[in-house]
Amino acid sequence: MTFLSRTQLITALGAVLLALFVLELVRRRKLSEEYSLLWVMATTVIAVLGFSTPLLTWITHVLGFLGESSTTFAFGLAFSLAMLLYLSLKLSRLGFENHALTRDLALLRDEVETMRHGGGGSAR
Amino acid sequence: MTAARVLVVVPAHNEEASLASTLAEVRAKAPGVDVLVVDDGSRDATTRVAREAGVPVVRHPVNLGVGGALQTGFRWAYEHGYEVGVQLDADGQHDPAYLEALLEPVLAGRCDVSIGSRFVSATGYHAPWNRRLGMLLFSAIARLAIGRAITDTTSGFRAYNRAVMNVCQHDFPKDFPDAPLLITLARRGFRLCEVPVVMRERQSGRSFYTLGKQLYYPYKNLLASLMALIRRPV
């Protein structure tokens, strides 16, 4: 029905390379399985939409976009925004945890020092 | 000065220049109270200055901001059995001569938090226009939220009783413990009161209100005040 256009080839190749890179990062323990899931899902979507022109055309038609490239961009943008929101959530949580840990560490260190200096309490 | 156990918590970030005189002044003017310095990841000799003054120091390995330092200080106070915790700036702006007046309503059980206020009566405090505007805005917000006026929401000279210090452990604004904190505490049913004080100019070192913070402050505190109002206290 359709030959692979140059765009399709580039998209598909890009998706496969990205997926491989993500998996390699997991293998090297640089990326946790949790985060890799999002990227694997994203690359799958890119690959499917890139290969299947009818599907992309159908989605474009259903959503009323002006062209296939708009659909691709819209999906890409939506994904990026979702990822950024997710990351700010994670970052906030890390911040809260870090805050609590730092305070705990400071108090524990104080307690250890007090014990070491003979439990004299405040006077140091 | 008082029979009750009172701990003055001094949050300090790079305050080696003014800390020694601040601590000496507290000792001279309020000999009955204990002092704790919370060194919030300073890169200067803040900790050494405090130790040389014979004052215990708790050190954060990294900078958390005033809120975090106070939380640490209040937990220390709570665990060491203090009945009242006072927040006092390291830069010498808060005159310890007012400690007795600040502590009185809390020790007498007439309120849970007392705020050293520059505006309860004429105290000759002059702030730049942008700060004055912010202070007006946030005292208006506090009035709307709490139903009564807090004239000086930005004062960092306050006394808190044990119950409040305990609550502050898990519910406390990170960077600017001002209007949002007061709203949260009022919503929990704690009684706030204001005591007139005179504040001085910063003696040395640098103000922590950089331009960036001055721009961030209204946004953060507006949002946090709103959240303090609509969020169910945890």
Ligand SMILES: Nc1nc2c(ncn2[C@@H]2O[C@H](COP(=O)(O)OP(=O)(O)OP(=O)(O)O)[C@@H](O)[C@H]2O)c(=O)[nH]1
């Ligand atoms: N723990 C901690 N304390 C801080 C930090 N920044 C400032 N402080 C302390 O908070 C107190 C008030 O800081 P200031 O910079 O004087 O703020 P201010 O008094 O509201 O403003 P000025 O009128 O400009 O002095 C001082 O005791 C500072 O040492 C910080 O990042 N962490």
Ligand SMILES: [Mg+2]
């Ligand atoms: Mg100051």
